[in-house]
Amino acid sequence: MGTYEFKLPDIGEGVVEGEVVTWHVSVGDKVSEDDPLVDVMTDKATVTIPSPTDGVVSSLSGDVGDMIAVGTTLVEFELEGSSGGSEEAVEEESAPVEEPVEEESAPVTESQPIEEKAAKASPPKISPPPPEIKAPAIAGKKSGSILASPAVRRRARESGVDLSGLSGSGPAGRIRHADLDAFLAGGGSVMGAAPTAYSTKRTEITEVKVVGLRRKISEQMVKSAFSIPHFSYFEEVDVTELEELRQMLNSSRSPEQPKLTYLPFIMLALSKIMPEHPECNGHFYDDSGVVHRHSAVNLGIATQTERGLYVPVVKHVESLDIWDSASELIRVSGAARDGTASLDDLTGSTFTITSLGREGGLGATPIINHPEMSILGVHKARDMPVVRNGQIVVRRIMNLSSSFDHRVVDGADGASLIQHLKRMLEHPALIFM
Amino acid sequence: MGELRKCQVLVVGAGPGGYVAGIRSGQLGLDTIVVEGDKAGGTCLIRGCIPSKAMIHAAERFESLSRHASEGGHMGISVSGEPSLDMSALVSWKDGIVERLNKGVEGLLKAAGVELVKGWANFTSSNRCLVETSDGTIEIEAENVILATGSSHIDLPFMPCDEEFILSSTGALDLKNLPKKVAIVGGGYIGLELGCALAKLGSEVTVVEGMDSILGIFDKELRRPLEIWLKKHGVIVHTNSLARGAEVKGKGASKKVELKFEKGGEEHTLKVDKVLVTVGRSPNTRDWGLEKTGVRMDATGRFIRIDRQCRTNVPGVYAIGDVSGEPMLAHKASAQGEMVAEIISGLDREFDKVSIPAIVFTEPEVVSVGLLPDEAEERGEAVIIGKFPLAANGRALTLEAEKTGGFVRVVARESDHVILGIQAVGSHVAELHGEFILALEMGALLEDIAETVHAHPTMTEAFHEGVLKTLGHAIHSA
Numbered sequence: 069m070g071t072y073e074f075k076l077p078d079i080g081e082g083v084v085e086g087e088v089v090t091w092h093v094s095v096g097d098k099v100s101e102d103d104p105l106v107d108v109m110t111d112k113a114t115v116t117i118p119s120p121t122d123g124v125v126s127s128l129s130g131d132v133g134d135m136i137a138v139g140t141t142l143v144e145f146e147l148e149g150s151s152g153g154s155e156e157a158v159e160e161e162s163a164p165v166e167e168p169v170e171e172e173s174a175p176v177t178e179s180q181p182i183e184e185k186a187a188k189a190s191p192p193k194i195s196p197p198p199p200e201i202k203a204p205a206i207a208g209k210k211s212g213s214i215l216a217s218p219a220v221r222r223r224a225r226e227s228g229v230d231l232s233g234l235s236g237s238g239p240a241g242r243i244r245h246a247d248l249d250a251f252l253a254g255g256g257s258v259m260g261a262a263p264t265a266y267s268t269k270r271t272e273i274t275e276v277k278v279v280g281l282r283r284k285i286s287e288q289m290v291k292s293a294f295s296i297p298h299f300s301y302f303e304e305v306d307v308t309e310l311e312e313l314r315q316m317l318n319s320s321r322s323p324e325q326p327k328l329t330y331l332p333f334i335m336l337a338l339s340k341i342m343p344e345h346p347e348c349n350g351h352f353y354d355d356s357g358v359v360h361r362h363s364a365v366n367l368g369i370a371t372q373t374e375r376g377l378y379v380p381v382v383k384h385v386e387s388l389d390i391w392d393s394a395s396e397l398i399r400v401s402g403a404a405r406d407g408t409a410s411l412d413d414l415t416g417s418t419f420t421i422t423s424l425g426r427e428g429g430l431g432a433t434p435i436i437n438h439p440e441m442s443i444l445g446v447h448k449a450r451d452m453p454v455v456r457n458g459q460i461v462v463r464r465i466m467n468l469s470s471s472f473d474h475r476v477v478d479g480a481d482g483a484s485l486i487q488h489l490k491r492m493l494e495h496p497a498l499i500f501m
Numbered sequence: 502m503g504e505l506r507k508c509q510v511l512v513v514g515a516g517p518g519g520y521v522a523g524i525r526s527g528q529l530g531l532d533t534i535v536v537e538g539d540k541a542g543g544t545c546l547i548r549g550c551i552p553s554k555a556m557i558h559a560a561e562r563f564e565s566l567s568r569h570a571s572e573g574g575h576m577g578i579s580v581s582g583e584p585s586l587d588m589s590a591l592v593s594w595k596d597g598i599v600e601r602l603n604k605g606v607e608g609l610l611k612a613a614g615v616e617l618v619k620g621w622a623n624f625t626s627s628n629r630c631l632v633e634t635s636d637g638t639i640e641i642e643a644e645n646v647i648l649a650t651g652s653s654h655i656d657l658p659f660m661p662c663d664e665e666f667i668l669s670s671t672g673a674l675d676l677k678n679l680p681k682k683v684a685i686v687g688g689g690y691i692g693l694e695l696g697c698a699l700a701k702l703g704s705e706v707t708v709v710e711g712m713d714s715i716l717g718i719f720d721k722e723l724r725r726p727l728e729i730w731l732k733k734h735g736v737i738v739h740t741n742s743l744a745r746g747a748e749v750k751g752k753g754a755s756k757k758v759e760l761k762f763e764k765g766g767e768e769h770t771l772k773v774d775k776v777l778v779t780v781g782r783s784p785n786t787r788d789w790g791l792e793k794t795g796v797r798m799d800a801t802g803r804f805i806r807i808d809r810q811c812r813t814n815v816p817g818v819y820a821i822g823d824v825s826g827e828p829m830l831a832h833k834a835s836a837q838g839e840m841v842a843e844i845i846s847g848l849d850r851e852f853d854k855v856s857i858p859a860i861v862f863t864e865p866e867v868v869s870v871g872l873l874p875d876e877a878e879e880r881g882e883a884v885i886i887g888k889f890p891l892a893a894n895g896r897a898l899t900l901e902a903e904k905t906g907g908f909v910r911v912v913a914r915e916s917d918h919v920i921l922g923i924q925a926v927g928s929h930v931a932e933l934h935g936e937f938i939l940a941l942e943m944g945a946l947l948e949d950i951a952e953t954v955h956a957h958p959t960m961t962e963a964f965h966e967g968v969l970k971t972l973g974h975a976i977h978s979a
Contacts, residue, residue: 214853215919215944226849240917242944323627323795323815 072121072145076108076136085137086110088130089280093143097125105143108136109280114375114407123147133279216243224248281376292438295354299474300433303486307449308464310496317390325391330466331369331423332393334446337492337499338419339365339385345485349418351439352476359441359476368417368437369397371404378404379437381417390500421446424469432469441477442485445469466493504639508534510845511630511643513622513789516543518822518834519649520606525842527613534641536632538621541606544651545831547599548671553694555595556674557862560701567703586702588679595674624790627815645817645845648796648805649838650785652823657686657778660747666758667747667776670695680704680774684760686744688715690861692779693727697864700734707737707771709744709762716861719924720873722888722910726865726926729905739764747776784824794818799826809851811841819844833857855941856922860931865907868930870937871922874912883915887971889963891927893978896958902928909933909967911947918947923967929960936964947972 076086086108093105102118109115123145130136214221214231220243224231227248234251236243278286307330314328321327342349342365350362365386368379380400385393403409420437423446434445449466456463468489472482492498510526512519515537523535540547566584568575610617618641620634629642654669656662664672673695683699685692688710700706708715708731715738716724731738742764749758750772760771784804791805796813799806804827805813805820813820819841822834840850861867877884888910891903907927913920923937940950947968955965969975 217943221853222850225851225853238944239946239948240914240919240944242946 070147071126072123072147073141074105074120074143074145076138076140076142077117078138085135086115087280087283088132088134088136089114090132091128092116093119093125093128095125095128099123099125099145109284114281117142119143119145121145121147133277133283214243215241220245220248227252285377288438289435292435296436296438297474298433298436298471299477299479299482300469300471301479301482301486302431302470303468303490305466305468305490305493306454306463307466307493310493311449311464313496321391326394326398328390328394330446330449331397331421332390333496333499334421334444334489334493335367335382335385335393335397336388336390337489338367338421338444339388340499341485341488341492342386342419344488345481347477347481348442348472348485350441351418352441352473353439354475362418364418366416366418368420368440369401370420370422370437371401373405373407375407378409378414379417379420380404380409380413381415383416420444424448430467434469434471436471436473441473442482443471444486444489445471506534506639506641507643508532508616508641509644510534510647510842511536511628511641511645512647512649512838513630514543514649514651514822515541515606515610515617516649516651516822516834517545517831518651518838519543519647520610520838521835522647522649522821522838522842523615523617524609524613525839526845527610527615529842529846531842531846533613533615534618534643535610535615536618536620536622536630536641538619540603541610541617542599542603543831544653546602546606548674550831551602552595552599552674553670553691553698554862555598556591557694557698559591559594560698561864563703564701586679589677592675592677622789624793627794627796627818630790646794646819647838647841647845648794648813648818648820648824649822649834650789650824651834652782652784652829654778655781655783657744657780660744660776660778662778666749666756666774667778670777670779673699673775673777676775682773683707683775683777684709684771684773685777685779686760686762687711687778687780688738688740689779689781690716690718690863692777693863694861695777695779696736697730697734700731700736701864705735707773708739709742709760709771710738710740711743713740715740716867718859719867719869720875723867723869723873723924723926726905726907727863727867730864733905739769741765742769744778782823782829784829786824796820809853810844811837811852828857828859830857830859855944856938858934858938860934862931865902865905865927866925866929866931868925868934868937869922870924870934871920871941872912873922873924874910877912877914877921882921884912884921885915885971886913887911887967887969887975889967889970889975889978891930891960891963894960894963894966896960897927897963899958900929900960902930902960904928909963911964911967911971913947913971918972920945920947920950920968923964925963927960933961933964936961 088106089109090107093099099105099119100122101120104116105119107114107116125143126146127144129141136142216231216236221231229248229251231243234243234247235241236247238244310330310333314330314333318328346361349365350360352359364384366381366383367385368381371378371380380403382393382396382400388396400409400413403413417437418440420440420443422434422443424432426448428448430447432445434443436443445468447467447469449464451462452465453460454463454465468486470482470486509531510533512523512533512535515523515535519535520541523533526533545551563584563586566580569578569580570583607617618632618634618639620632622630622632624630628644628646629640632639632641654671660667662669662672670691679702682705685696685706685708688708692708693715696706696708714724716727739762742762745761745763745768747758747760749756751757757772757774758776760773760776762769762771786805795815796818797806798804805825807813807820807825811819811821811825821837821841823829836854837852840852843850856871858868858870872880874884874886888908891897891907894903897903907930909925910923911920912922920940923940925933950965950968951972955961966975966977970978
């Protein structure tokens with residue numbers, strides 16, 4: 069038997085610490101090589117760290133929510149004799165029992181090589197297999213499907229209710245017709261209330277620990293909102309022509325081409341005009357007082373996922389055509405949603421777009437993705453009566469909200485970017501010239 | 502080019518997926534065409550589920566007659582003289598049933614206002630196909646396409662079926678004479694169902710299986726009664742054995758086929774009258790223009806990729822049944838077909854089944870719905886399990902259904918008693934599965950079944966008792 073200290077390995081570019089999100093093992097567990105040990109969340113992503121060895125867990129460092137620095141001991145293992153150098157183990161077993169000295173010394177000699185290996189070997193060798201990025205496990209979630217009869221499931225579907233959010237009043241939380249009635253009667257907001265709930269006052273308080281990604285988001289928001297003086301600017305854009313173009317392209321696209329939304333056009337337009345607005349694209353490192361103006365247009369796409377807000381990145385939009393932009397947009401946001409995004413997909417943005425489209429809304433004050441300097445919010449396009457040449461006509465109007473870091477972007481510069489973007493979107497031929 | 506027909510729904514294949522999709526589309530008032538190159542009814546009806554069950558029933562009848570005819574009779578009933586088997590008459594009786602059902606399907610399609618076009622479809626784009634019919638080629642253009650092309654028997658490349666000596670299940674259901682000796686390559690459910698029937702009819706059956714057990718989809722406990730039955734009836738099972746080839750030898754009426762297989766590094770030879778190859782089925786994705794539709798395959802490349810609404814990646818094109826993934830079972834295809842027709846008609850549907858029941862019509866029969874105990878544990882469920890022997894069920898004894906140690910087994914979640922899986926093995930247990938699957942779909946707890954009165958004397962009492970056993974207080978079992 070020997071012991072093996074497993075230290076938090078370097079899990080990606082520039083990551084120095086990670087937060088423990090979920091432990092998959094506890095003290096006393098027997099684990100095999102590659103079994104998942106722990107989910108650690110870094111600035112960039114959540115990573116499941118697999119076990120580097122076979123053995124029994126003898127200690128764990130860090131509770132859920134603790135920050136662990138790269139290189140600190142994470143798990144200690146008791147190794148079985150045979151999992152060390154196998155030849156040595158055979159020797160040890162054949163050694164006469166009467167020689168306690170040799171037997172006692174055996175573990176030492178055996179554990180040393182392993183530790184040395186751990187310390188000396190190049191990272192790719194000793195560090196566990198490539199960490200897989202995945203959604204943190206939802207604790208206590210039961211396997212199998214929703215507990216409800218087929219008739220209830222069908223009714224829910226037809227009423228647009230997602231039953232996974234309801235807990236029923238039936239035995240074992242089975243969702244009954246009455247639960248669905250109550251949910252629908254409450255405008256779909258009485259989550260899982262039993263039918264008797266109307267006459268009952270609700271006093272329950274649910275404590276939700278702000279850990280993991282939620283804490284990251286919270287910290288990042290505070291940093292952005294309180295270190296950056298935001299200057300927000302709103303504009304409305306007539307996208308009637310753009311809509312015609314979009315419809316035309318969609319109806320004539322080939323089967324393997326993705327359906328186009330407004331976003332790829334906006335992305336392409338931004339990539340086209342950004343060279344004229346270099347102060348808006350890049351990073352401001354306020355600690356060192358340096359602005360990095362980027363020539364590449366790497367657009368962060370704020371994406372709502374089940375786990376919270378992610379910002380996957382479409383890189384080098386300036387080199388993409390409309391179809392590539394759309395495909396890449398679908399790919400990165402899909403990857404963020406299903407938890408398969410790579411570190412590369414989640415880093416390197418120079419400008420962020422947040423789409424507020426589906427929910428509508430007239431305006432918002434988007435918060436800049438620190439250390440970037442600008443962010444653009446896109447609202448739902450809708451048909452509006454507008455005045456053109458003294459006549460009231462119906463045009464398709466989309467509102468844009470934007471925020472800029474007023475320390476390094478002047479109001480006029482921010483407004484100029486948005487006005488330029490407006491011209492491009494109102495005369496979409498310009499995007500393709 | 503022939504005439505161009507336009508329709509709202511085009512269904513390709515009239516198997517249990519396609520014809521149900523067609524009928525439901527018709528009922529919903531959609532202008533529907535079903536294209537089928539063979540007879541309506543598909544593998545299931547023409548050369549699968551139905552004909553095999555006819556043969557199995559006949560074999561059962563023959564076996565009991567043999568028992569009554571044997572020395573001293575059975576249960577006080579004796580028959581003088583040996584029962585005799587006329588294999589071709591048996592096959593025509595079976596064909597009669599198939600014929601009736603085939604006409605029935607055609608009649609139902611017609612009654613639903615669906616046009617059945619006879620011929621093989623060949624797609625030229627995602628929504629157009631050419632069909633060579635006896636009246637010439639017609640072109641069909643559809644707003645919605647339902648691909649229900651089914652699956653086919655898998656041939657072993659080194660011993661392809663000739664349907665004379667080396668048979669697929671199709672050939673095994675059309676035998677002219679009962680083979681004295683049969684070797685079955687592949688101990689899955691198809692091979693074993695036919696193997697049991699042939700053994701009952703009097704063939705000497707040997708099963709050659711590549712894995713370490715037959716019916717590998719089930720657990721050991723569930724396989725056990727079947728293994729005992731096979732042993733008792735002289736069916737030899739070689740596991741971990743790989744077929745290497747088959748050769749027809751001899752002349753005229755004395756022609757035999759020699760099957761070579763490898764077991765434990767040694768080569769064995771088996772001289773038999775027929776070799777039956779049942780090593781699986783593969784989805785029909787070739788020779789009908791799949792590549793022209795632009796439809797994508799799943800990660801394995803075997804099946805058409807679909808979502809929970811059976812949509813493919815091409816808008817307006819759906820795939821159902823065997824061609825769209827496991828499990829390749831008729832009732833799954835039918836349920837998908839019905840659902841897709843409803844989706845096309847504008848209803849909001851999703852394939853959200855808790856479980857697709859699986860039944861093996863061997864002797865004894867094996868039924869499984871939901872999770873096996875191992876599967877439940879793999880999912881991290883803490884479960885309680887109750888097993889009730891059929892030998893303790895009165896009705897099972899009167900039906901001689903308990904024979905080789907059959908039982909009903911219930912798997913439930915320990916914390917809240919939600920039933921996660923139910924299995925049964927024994928004669929006639931297939932018909933019990935209706936209550937099993939209803940329990941799963943309704944999200945039943947052990948207590949729901951415990952509190953339901955089951956009529957005496959029936960075999961369904963064994964399920965009730967299995968549930969009580971899981972709760973720790975079965976009445977008729979310690």
